[in-house]
Amino acid sequence: MVxxxxxxxxxxxxNILIYFSILSLMLACKVDKEQTIDxxxxxxxxxxxxxxxxxxxxxxxxxKLDVFVPSKRLGESPWMAYTxxxxxxxxxxxxxxxxxxxxxxxxxxxxxxxxxxWVVVTANYRLLKDAxxxxxxxxxxxxxxxxxxxxxxxKMDTTKIFISxxxxxxxxxxxxGLLKDDSFxxxxxxxxxxxxxxxxxxxxxxxxxxxxxxxxxxxxxxTKNNIPLDTIYNHTSPINFVDGTxxxxxxxxxSIDSVVSFKHAEILHQKLDENNVKNxxxxxxxxxxxxxxxxxxxxxxxxxxxxxxxxLAKQE
Numbered sequence: 001m002v003x004x005x006x007x008x009x010x011x012x013x014x015n016i017l018i019y020f021s022i023l024s025l026m027l028a029c030k031v032d033k034e035q036t037i038d039x040x041x042x043x044x045x046x047x048x049x050x051x052x053x054x055x056x057x058x059x060x061x062x063x064k065l066d067v068f069v070p071s072k073r074l075g076e077s078p079w080m081a082y083t084x085x086x087x088x089x090x091x092x093x094x095x096x097x098x099x100x101x102x103x104x105x106x107x108x109x110x111x112x113x114x115x116x117x118w119v120v121v122t123a124n125y126r127l128l129k130d131a132x133x134x135x136x137x138x139x140x141x142x143x144x145x146x147x148x149x150x151x152x153x154x155k156m157d158t159t160k161i162f163i164s165x166x167x168x169x170x171x172x173x174x175x176x177g178l179l180k181d182d183s184f185x186x187x188x189x190x191x192x193x194x195x196x197x198x199x200x201x202x203x204x205x206x207x208x209x210x211x212x213x214x215x216x217x218x219x220x221x222x223t224k225n226n227i228p229l230d231t232i233y234n235h236t237s238p239i240n241f242v243d244g245t246x247x248x249x250x251x252x253x254x255s256i257d258s259v260v261s262f263k264h265a266e267i268l269h270q271k272l273d274e275n276n277v278k279n280x281x282x283x284x285x286x287x288x289x290x291x292x293x294x295x296x297x298x299x300x301x302x303x304x305x306x307x308x309x310x311x312l313a314k315q316e
Contacts, residue, residue: 039115047071047114048080050154055123055146056139056188061130063139065123065146066103068114069154086157088198088312089119091147091176095167095203098128098136106166109203112301119156121147125172133209133222133236138187140176145189160312162199166290167260170205170251174238174268178246184235197247199311201304204253204260204290207268209237212260242271248278250307252300254287280307 048071056063070083090113094101103122110120123146125139144163151158165173177200182189189195206212210233213219223232234240249272253265265281272279282303284296292300 040111043111043114045073046083046117048073048082053146056142058139059126059130061126063124063126063143064103065121065143067150067154068110068120068122070117070119082155083117086151086155086160087117087119088160088162088308089121089147089151089156089158090201091144091161091163091173092120092122093125093140093143093163093165093169093172093176094122095165095169096127098133098168100127101169106169109166112304116305119154128221132224132227133232134185134227137172137175137179137236138182138185140172141179141182141185141187141189144176144195145187145193148190148193158193159196159315160198161196162201162308163197164201164203165205166203168206170202170260171207171209171238172205173200174202174205174207174249175236175241178238178241180241198315199248199250199308201307202249202251202265202268204257205238205251205264206260207238207264209233211264239268239271242268242275242277244275244277246275246277248307248311250280250282250304252282252284252292254284254289254291256286257289259289278311 048069050067050069052064053067054062055065070087071080072083073080090110092103092106092110094103094106096105103124106122110122113120121143123140123143125136125143128136131139144161147156147161148158150156163173163177165171177195177197179185180195209222213222219229222236223229249268251265251269253260253262255262262283265283269279269281280303282300284292284300287296
């Protein structure tokens, strides 16, 4: 009798071990299957790039942009099809102190939006060697006009446009989203569009132009046609355009940034608070001009999704 019970016990233990072995194998297979999907590689299968689209020709300069569109690849002519429904859209401007840079240099910064299924537009603009700062802002406003005009073609939801950029691009994103009158900037932005921007994501952008250029020896590069610098400063500093009607703003800024001082973020968000504008300031401690590590970038994008999801949810 004892031997029989021992045999049953051994059999039960054996069955339990077999059960857990099969379960472990199934779980391992599931994990392996999930791990075979590379999130970066998968972007090819769900995105199409419409590259080098001219949005403005001015002073013999062709200004171009790229559009990243959620798509399905068909494997035969017509080769791809845009996915159904209009999508949230990001318009992104590169940095470089208004003197350098190009749209391709910031492609890694927009990939999280591409992965999330947004339409993303990255635009070049004239640099200070070719245009004054107000005219550069006019280029960016014209890029926004292009987004409105081509919204149906590229499945862009014009009620869900966010504008972003880093450093000088952050400044241009702010100015593009805050302006209500284009007469000073020579843009092609049409008054038929309400410029109903959903939000601005400002990566360590310049908010007070005279503060940024106070140590420049060639401040005159910002202007032309004998326009006084004080007039340029007044018309190009985002802090001068804050009122209760502007879109929500999220700022990411390193606390020890020596290129664009953290003070730029502080004075902007103080004004936003004073005007009861929805805003969030992500202060990244002990970081300089955009040198954020992988953990910090993961945290930042989680906060960006919280910020944008709250805005989009209110539109439902």
